[in-house]
Amino acid sequence: MVRPLLLLLSIINSSALHPAEATSPQQALTRAVDNLWSQQHDDGSWSSEQYAVLRSGQALTPFVLHALLGSTDSLSTENAEKAQLAMRFIIEHLDADGALGRSDPDILEYPVYSTAYAILAIERLRALDPSLVGIESEHVLSMRTFLLNAQFDGDDGFTTAMAAFGGWGFNIAQQPGESGHMDLAHTRRALQALRTMQSGIYALADYDLIYSYHAQQFLRVLQKQSTALAVQPLPESAETIMSSPFDGGFYFSPVVLAANKGRFDEEENQWRSYATATCDGILALLAAGVPKDDERVTAAVGWLKKYTNLDYPQGVPTDHPEPWGEAIRFYHYAARAEVYRALDFPPAERDALAAAVIKHQRTDGSFVNTVSPLMKEDEPLLATALAVVALTHCLP
Template identity: 50%
Template sequence: MTRPIARTLSLALLLAGCLAAPAAAGGEDPAEAPLRRAAGFLWSQQQADGSWRSQNYGVMRSGQAFTPFVLHTLLGVPEEVCPRPAGGVDKALAFIRGRVAADGSLGHADPDVVEYPVYSTAYGLLCLLKGGRTPLADGDAELVARMAGFLAEAQFRPENGFGPDHPALGGWGFDAPLAPGEPGHMDLAHTRRALEALAAAGPPAAGPLAERFLARVQHLPDQAGLNPPGFDGGFFFSSVVAAANKGRHAEAPHQAGYRSYATATCDGVLALLAAGAPPEDDRVEAARQWLLGHPRLDYPQGVPTDHPEPWGEAISLYHRAVRAEAYVALGWPRGWQAEMAAQIAAQQRPDGSVVNLTSPLMKEDDPLLGTSLASIALTHALSPRR
């Protein structure tokens, strides 16, 4: 009986601390209250060892994937919105440090279950850079270098069997190559996270090769400025795993035959920026124009609404998170923030958590994942004054 009571008290204390945070001068931003509750919920779910662990899905139960993802989310929340509990960041960083393998990867500590090593390592590296001491302590500097080394080696490159015509060349997947020339699952989302982590750790040396992959999954007009059917500037998800492309096949014949859609286009433009493309780059501008023409926040346009698998509904929280990230990165005009905050607040439960129960396809029914995605969207929807 004592454990549930202790968890309830912990949640109450953390929410009380967040709710006691002072409102910004001039009135509260519409994103603040839901973000305060969401961050308070996430902090209340931290385990005694500093980790966050899924209670819904075994593949994320060891904490290797969720801990860096949730911590990175919370490090982005301004402390004046939700103060961090004493020792919370340090405990989470200690958990991450203790599970990095000799090759620099995070996600291989469980011999039976591999937990998204590229995602986990990328977020773990970013947490050490953002949440650790500045300048980095000697141990963390070495750890960051080792983790960056793993990510660099995990890129699908000619040296590990991916020739110039291979559709995975330049990208990343769940893990390092299965074998020379065999990527396993690979997609734009993993590529973006690896590029962002490597750019934060040092010069984006992986960027030029990554642009080869990004070119494969962006529907760019040709050099003459023509715009054949389907060449609309948007992105699709994977040039290797056909079923992962939630936009499905387009009716008009065009590059790879897959529709552009919103979440892929947001991840794609963020990957381009992380690879070193300047904001005025034609490829960035093409993606910007696609997003301008597909502005819905409540549904990822480009994903069919009549497909038997409800992918559009399944990625609604991910869509809001990556769209908010892309909007901020692109310097989007104001006006979307209040709508974004209102949509998420309408889904928020009394304990501050946010879940998507329309479909479990993307695991957004897990409170840690759903609430983290909602927090990312709300953090980026905060007024620029923060």
């Protein structure tokens, strides 16, 4: 009986790996959402079995929950209970500073990311049904305080002459003036979470919005546009700097230079703009309060409209030894879709993006990037949540 059982399990597992039949964006979204809800643990979390840094559930839970809550205008009774269970998991893992992702002293799970998505998930749940938000409200202010304190500014020993000034990174400053890992993606999420709280019961006074002006200064460092106030650091020498040539796009980090997936263009003597960074840059500008018709936004949108390959984030070299372009497939879909929704791109472009996503769906409703583990998209929970974000923002 052992061999037949093993054969049956093999057939079941292999069927989940095969692409699903063509379907509509809404059908694909529904199947992906159902798959994610089915993966929730009894304690309310979602966690990875293959990556230690995602194993506790502190990072994946708020991200997956936010994706799920964003995919619907209402929750069934069962899913409402599951959402509240996830919220309890999140609150139980906050530390004294209001940060999520730091309950294990040996493994930090992206505290800025995790805390930002916790706020976004709570506020999305409040929008769906205020009655579902209970004790979470008591903790939102502490989470906001953590994010504000995590911004690299004068209180942390950063001056306006430093490239990291005004941005966010993996965690709070390690030492005065030392950011550790920091980049555009963390900055975007922190800004979006803070922006979500700009109205209603948590609204900040005008004089408290200095964080957004500092953030805009950081974004100028990363954007290559005509009003740039900043200069790019050259590889291997942060002391040698250069003016940023105009093309409207964004690169990723002025501090962790190896994180720039567009790499350094030796001929142009600059860090390349690339698609995912430019999408993050647009969303970060909007979250920092920059109007849609501002030159900074329109310049970045112009770059994105010029580089329209949906299946590969243009600007990332295709001949690099490490396949970074393939590794961020679903991140690219999600970030581009969020821009398309935020700036009301034509329905035809959103339909084309949805079709690009759908072709990767497996028969069990999940998604996975098997090309490369560089960005952990070979973890189905992460890839599927990114696909849910993409499909959600592609729909009318």
